[in-house]
Amino acid sequence: MKVGRRSAVLLAVVLAAALALVGSRATPAHAGAKAAHLTIWVDNVQKPAIDRITSAWGSRRGVDVNVTFHSFGTIRDDLKTVKAENAPDVIVAAHDWTGDLAANGLVVPLFPKAAIKKQFPKYALSAFSYGGKLYGAPYALENVGLVVNTRLVKVPKTFAQLEREALAFKHKDANNIAIAVPQGSGGDAYHMYPFFSGLGGYVFGHARNGALLPNRIGVANKTFLKNASLIDKWNREGLINSKVDYGTAKNAFLKGNAAFWITGPWETDSLKGAGFPFRIIQMPKIKYRSVPFLGVQGTMVTKYAGTHGVASLAKDLVANEMMKASFQLDLEQANQRFPANMVAGKRVSDPVLKQFGKAGVGGVPMPNIPQMGSVWAELGGAWVKATKGSGATPARAAFTTAARNIAAKIAGG
Amino acid sequence: LITVFSGTVGLVLKIVFLAIVNALSLWAAIVLSDHHKWKAVVVLVVATLLIDAAYLAKRTLPLKFLIPGTVFLLAFQVIPVVYTVNVAFTNYSTGHILSQSEAIAAIKENSLSETDNGASYTMAPARDSSGALVLILQADSGKTFVGTRDGLKPIPKSDVKVNTDLEITSARGYRILQGAELSALDTELSQYKVPVGSDASIQPQGFDSAVVLKPTLRYDAKRDAFVRLKDGVAYANNGLGAYAASSGDELEPGWKTYTGTRNFGRIVHSKLVRGPFLKVFAWTFFFATAVVFLSFAFGLLLAITLNKPGLRLQRLYRSLLIIPYAVPAFLSLLVWQGLLNDDFGVVNRLFHISVPWLFDPWWARVSVILVSMWLTVPYFFLVSLGALQSIPSELVEAAKVDGGGGWQVFRRVTLPLLLVAVAPLMIASFAFNFNNFGNIYLLTGGGPAMGNSPIAGATDILISYTYKIAFAAGKGQDYGLASAIGIIIFFIVATISAISFARTKALENLA
Numbered sequence: 050m051k052v053g054r055r056s057a058v059l060l061a062v063v064l065a066a067a068l069a070l071v072g073s074r075a076t077p078a079h080a081g082a083k084a085a086h087l088t089i090w091v092d093n094v095q096k097p098a099i100d101r102i103t104s105a106w107g108s109r110r111g112v113d114v115n116v117t118f119h120s121f122g123t124i125r126d127d128l129k130t131v132k133a134e135n136a137p138d139v140i141v142a143a144h145d146w147t148g149d150l151a152a153n154g155l156v157v158p159l160f161p162k163a164a165i166k167k168q169f170p171k172y173a174l175s176a177f178s179y180g181g182k183l184y185g186a187p188y189a190l191e192n193v194g195l196v197v198n199t200r201l202v203k204v205p206k207t208f209a210q211l212e213r214e215a216l217a218f219k220h221k222d223a224n225n226i227a228i229a230v231p232q233g234s235g236g237d238a239y240h241m242y243p244f245f246s247g248l249g250g251y252v253f254g255h256a257r258n259g260a261l262l263p264n265r266i267g268v269a270n271k272t273f274l275k276n277a278s279l280i281d282k283w284n285r286e287g288l289i290n291s292k293v294d295y296g297t298a299k300n301a302f303l304k305g306n307a308a309f310w311i312t313g314p315w316e317t318d319s320l321k322g323a324g325f326p327f328r329i330i331q332m333p334k335i336k337y338r339s340v341p342f343l344g345v346q347g348t349m350v351t352k353y354a355g356t357h358g359v360a361s362l363a364k365d366l367v368a369n370e371m372m373k374a375s376f377q378l379d380l381e382q383a384n385q386r387f388p389a390n391m392v393a394g395k396r397v398s399d400p401v402l403k404q405f406g407k408a409g410v411g412g413v414p415m416p417n418i419p420q421m422g423s424v425w426a427e428l429g430g431a432w433v434k435a436t437k438g439s440g441a442t443p444a445r446a447a448f449t450t451a452a453r454n455i456a457a458k459i460a461g462g
Numbered sequence: 463l464i465t466v467f468s469g470t471v472g473l474v475l476k477i478v479f480l481a482i483v484n485a486l487s488l489w490a491a492i493v494l495s496d497h498h499k500w501k502a503v504v505v506l507v508v509a510t511l512l513i514d515a516a517y518l519a520k521r522t523l524p525l526k527f528l529i530p531g532t533v534f535l536l537a538f539q540v541i542p543v544v545y546t547v548n549v550a551f552t553n554y555s556t557g558h559i560l561s562q563s564e565a566i567a568a569i570k571e572n573s574l575s576e577t578d579n580g581a582s583y584t585m586a587p588a589r590d591s592s593g594a595l596v597l598i599l600q601a602d603s604g605k606t607f608v609g610t611r612d613g614l615k616p617i618p619k620s621d622v623k624v625n626t627d628l629e630i631t632s633a634r635g636y637r638i639l640q641g642a643e644l645s646a647l648d649t650e651l652s653q654y655k656v657p658v659g660s661d662a663s664i665q666p667q668g669f670d671s672a673v674v675l676k677p678t679l680r681y682d683a684k685r686d687a688f689v690r691l692k693d694g695v696a697y698a699n700n701g702l703g704a705y706a707a708s709s710g711d712e713l714e715p716g717w718k719t720y721t722g723t724r725n726f727g728r729i730v731h732s733k734l735v736r737g738p739f740l741k742v743f744a745w746t747f748f749f750a751t752a753v754v755f756l757s758f759a760f761g762l763l764l765a766i767t768l769n770k771p772g773l774r775l776q777r778l779y780r781s782l783l784i785i786p787y788a789v790p791a792f793l794s795l796l797v798w799q800g801l802l803n804d805d806f807g808v809v810n811r812l813f814h815i816s817v818p819w820l821f822d823p824w825w826a827r828v829s830v831i832l833v834s835m836w837l838t839v840p841y842f843f844l845v846s847l848g849a850l851q852s853i854p855s856e857l858v859e860a861a862k863v864d865g866g867g868g869w870q871v872f873r874r875v876t877l878p879l880l881l882v883a884v885a886p887l888m889i890a891s892f893a894f895n896f897n898n899f900g901n902i903y904l905l906t907g908g909g910p911a912m913g914n915s916p917i918a919g920a921t922d923i924l925i926s927y928t929y930k931i932a933f934a935a936g937k938g939q940d941y942g943l944a945s946a947i948g949i950i951i952f953f954i955v956a957t958i959s960a961i962s963f964a965r966t967k968a969l970e971n972l973a
Contacts, residue, residue: 064484085645110669111642129559149938152557154568154715160673163582163602164628180714182572233803234820235907263937292805292821352568360652362645365668419556419938426934430911437821438805454916458935461732 085112087359087366089348090128090137092121098383099141106370112362128155128351136353138363142185144176144345148261148418151179156349157360158182161368168374173389176345176414181258185347186367188377189386192341193240193313194329194408195228196320201308208247208333211309212288218308219287226293229307232436233294236429239415240311242342244289245432246413247335248276250448252424253416263420263459268428269452276336277435280444284436291433314405317385321401329404331411343412345389423458427451480517484510550945553703553721556938557714562703565717566681569688569705572714573679577662583607585672586630587644587651589637595647597656598622598633599664599672608636609656609664609672629670644669661691679713688713725946735931735947738918743954745827746923750895753834754888760835761842762880769850780847787840795904798833823920826906830921834901838891842884849883850876885966892962893955902926924951 087107091099100116107114117137119127125146128136142150150156160183166174169187177185195211197204202218205211215227231240238245249272254265267273283289293301302310303323311332320327332339348371354363370376377388378396387406388394397403415421431451435444487510494503516525552558560568583599590596590608597609598617606622607614621634632638639647656664662676679688679697687698688705697705697713702724704716729735768779786794801808802819810816819829853876861871895901902908908922908930917935918927928951932944 085642085648109641110645112645149556151572152714152937154560154565154572157571158574160576160582160667160671160675162584162671180572182575233799234826234909290805292803294800294803294806296800297803297806352564352571355649355652358649359645361648361666361668364652365670369668369670420936422933422938423935426907426930427916430909433821434911437818440818457734457916459937461728461734461936 192409229298247339
C-alpha cells in the first residue's frame with residue numbers, strides 16, 4: 050500500500066519532531082531538602098514596601114518569602130477559586146472582605162499579643178473582626194474628609210457656618226456648586242455617609258461582642274427619620290445635589306467652582322497640584338458627629354497556610370511583624386494612607402495625610418458582613434431620590450423604602 | 463492558493479502543526495501523570511492519536527475540517543454550558559464553596575475562642591534536655607512557665623532572660639530554637655497544645671506569643687453534628703450544605719453540595735425574584751427589539767443615502783459613521799453617561815433643555831435605547847451597505863422598466879433581497895442586545911428605581927437583574943441561583959431566535 054508507506058514516514062517524522070520539541074524537560078524541583086516557603090499576594094502599590102520588610106523578616110526566620118503581584122480587585126475572588134497548591138498563605142485585603150472570606154472559611158482567626166493590640170484604635174480592629182473574632186491585621190486607614198478651598202472661603206467651625214458659606218458661594222455664579230458630594234444617578238453611599246451619620250443614621254446594629262447584626266437595620270431608625278427633614282431642606286436650598294457625579298465634583302473643586310469637596314486621600318496628588326491653599330477637616334457636627342465611613346487595609350492569613358505547613362510563620366508575619374509601628378510607617382510612605390497603628394500615626398509627617406487621618410477620627414468601618422452587598426445601592430439610591438432637586442422624594446419616605454428593601458433583599462436573594 | 467498548500471509547503475506546515483500538537487500533548491501527558499490523573503492521560507493520548515490519524519490518512523478529508531470545529535465547540539460552548547447547568551443544581555454561593563471536610567475543619571478552628579480573662583503569653587519554643595519540644599512561657603503578670611503536652615509547670619523567673627523587645631532569649635536547662643530550625647517545626651507548633659484544664663489550652667500564635675483558647679463547639683462524627691458546649695444546642699447537617707440549629711441559625715462556613723431543583727424553586731417562589739420578573743422581561747424584549755429595528759432602519763437609511771453614486775466626500779462620511787463602532791463601547795458608554803447628566807451634561811446645556819435623561823424612569827429608558835443605537839447603527843450601516851452593493855443593479859433596473867416607482871421598487875425588490883442577507887444578523891444582534899449587560903450596567907446601572915421594587919430598576923434587563931439578585935442581594939454571591947436564572951434566559955433567547963430563523967427561511971423561499 051503506497052498510502053500506508055507515506056503515512057508511516059510522516060508519522061515517524063511528526064513523532065520525532067514532537068519529541069525534539071518537548072526536548073529536555075526540566076525535572077520538577079521536588080528533590081532535595083525543602084526550605085520553608087511563604088507566598089503573599091500583594092497589589093503593586095504595596096509590593097516594594099512589603100518586599101523590603103518581608104525579606105528582612107524572612108532571613109531572620111529562615112524562610113523563603115515569595116511576594117507575588119496580584120491585582121487588588123481580584124484577590125478576594127481569586128482566593129475562592131485558586132487551587133491549593135497555587136494558593137497564597139497571606140493576602141493583602143480590604144476590611145470589608147472580612148465577612149465574605151470568613152463565612153467562606155478561607156481565612157483563619159488571629160490572636161495578636163495584647164501589647165500590640167493596644168497600639169490600634171478599637172474601630173480598626175473591629176473592622177477586621179467577624180462574629181467577634183479578628184481575621185486581619187490592619188495597616189492603613191482611609192476615609193473621606195471635607196476639603197475646603199481656603200482661598201475662596203473660611204474653614205467652617207459649625208455646620209450652620211458651612212451651610213451659610215457654601216450657599217453664599219453657590220449664589221455668586223450659576224456654575225458654582227455649594228458642596229461637591231460625588232453622587233450620580235446610581236448614588237454613592239460612601240461619599241454621602243458623613244451627612245447620614247450626622248443625622249443619626251447607621252447601617253447595622255451590633256451585638257455585645259461587636260458582631261454586626263444583619264437583621265438590625267438602622268437606615269431608617271427613629272432618630273434619623275426625625276432629622277431627615279433637614280435633607281429636604283438642603284435639597285430645596287441647593288446645598289447638595291445628587292446630580293453632581295464624581296467627575297463633576299472633582300472638576301468643580303479643582304477649577305474653583307466649588308469651595309467644598311468630599312473626597313479621600315486617593316486624590317492627594319490632584320489636591321497638591323491644584324495650585325491653591327486648602328484644608329481637610331471632618332465635616333462639622335450636624336445633629337451628631339458627622340463621621341465618615343472608614344476603609345481599613347490589612348493582611349490576612351489564609352486557610353492554605355495550614356495546608357502548606359507554614360501556619361505559624363504566616364501568623365508570626367501578619368499578627369506580629371506587620372502590626373509593628375515600623376512596618377506600618379514603611380507602608381505609609383508607599384501607599385499614601387494613614388497608618389492604623391497609633392504609634393506610627395503620631396509619626397506621620399505628610400500634612401495632607403495627617404489632615405485626612407484627623408478627619409477620620411471616630412469613623413465607622415464600612416460594615417464587613419456579606420449582607421452589606423444588599424445595602425449599597427439602596428442607601429445610595431435613597432439619597433439620590435431625596436436630593437435630585439425638583440421632583441425629589443421626601444427623605445423620610447425614601448429612606449423608609451430603602452430600609453424595607455434592604456430587609457427584603459437580605460431575607461431572600 | 464490551494465495548489466500551494468497541497469504541495470511541499472502544505473506538507474511542511476502540516477508536519478509542523480502536528481508536531482506542535484503532539485509535543486503539547488506529550489508535555490501535558492507527562493504533567494498529568496506526575497499528578498496521577500490517569501483518566502485524563504488516556505483521553506489525551508487517544509484524542510491525540512485520533513488527530514494524527516485523521517490528518518495523516520488520505521481518506522479522512524471531512525474529518526480534517528470537522529476536528530478543529532468540534533474542538534472549539536467543545537471548549538467554548540459545551541463545557542461552559544455543562545458547567546453552568548451543573549452549578550445551577552448546587553448551592554455554590556458565599557459560605558458554600560469548600561468541601562464538607564474542609565468546612566468541618568474551618569468550623570473547628572473558628573470555634574476556638576479566647577477565655578474571658580484573655581490570658582496571653584510571651585513564648586519561645588525550645589528543646590528540653592531529652593530533645594522534646596516545649597514552650598517557654600511568660601505570662602503578662604511576669605510569671606514564667608514551661609509548657610508541655612502534659613500541662614504547665616512554673617519555673618523560676620531568674621532562669622528566663624527576656625530582651626527589650628520582649629523576646630525570650632534564653633532559659634536555663636532548655637535550648638531556645640531559632641531561625642530555620644524553628645520554621646521547620648511550623649506544623650508541629652501550630653498544632654501544639656498545652657492543656658490548662660476544662661478543655662482550654664495554651665496554643666502558640668506564630669513563634670513568640672501564645673494564648674489560652676477554648677473550643678465553643680464540639681463535632682460529633684457519629685451524629686454528623688456540632689454541639690455548642692455552652693448550652694448543648696445541636697447544629698445538625700441540614701442537607702443543604704450547612705450545620706443548622708433547629709432555630710435556623712447556621713454555622714459558617716457551609717460547604718458546596720447538590721441541592722436538586724431548589725434554585726429553580728426559589729425563582730418561582732421568591733417574591734423578590736418573581737415580583738418584577740414580567741416587567742423586566744417585557745422591557746428586555748422591547749429594548750432588544752427597539753434597538754435592533756431602529757438601528758437597522760437608521761443604518762439602512764444612511765447606507766442608501768451614502769450609496770448614491772457621485773456623492774462627494776463619500777469616503778469621509780463613511781469613515782465618520784464608523785467611528786462609534788471603532789471606539790470601545792465601555793469608553794463611549796461612560797462618556798455618554800457624562801454627556802447626559804441632567805444639570806451638568808453637555809446635551810442639556812447645549813440645547814438649553816432640562817431633560818432628566820438618567821433620573822426619570824421613562825427618560826432613562828429612552829437614553830438607554832438612544833445610546834445603544836449609537837453603538838449599533840454603524841454595524842447595520844456597514845452590513846446594509848455591503849448587502850446593497852451586492853444586489854444586482856439589473857434587478858432594480860428591470861423593476862423600474864416594468865413601471866415600479868422608487869418606493870415600490872425598494873419595498874418589493876431591494877428590501878426583500880437585502881433582508882435575506884441581513885435578517886440573520888438582526889437575529890444575532892437581537893440575541894446580543896437581549897443580554898447586553900455592559901450597556902445597561904455602565905450607563906444607568908439598571909436605575910433609576912422602578913416604583914419601590916427592591917431589586918429591579920427601570921432600565922434593568924433580565925441579565926442585569928439576574929446580576930443584582932445573585933451578586934447584590936442576600937448574603938453576597940449566589941452562583942447557583944445565577945446559573946439557574948441564566949439557563950432560563952438561555953431558553954427564552956433560544957426560543958425567540960428559533961422562531962425568527964424559521965421566519966427567515968420563509969423569506970429566503972420568497973426571494
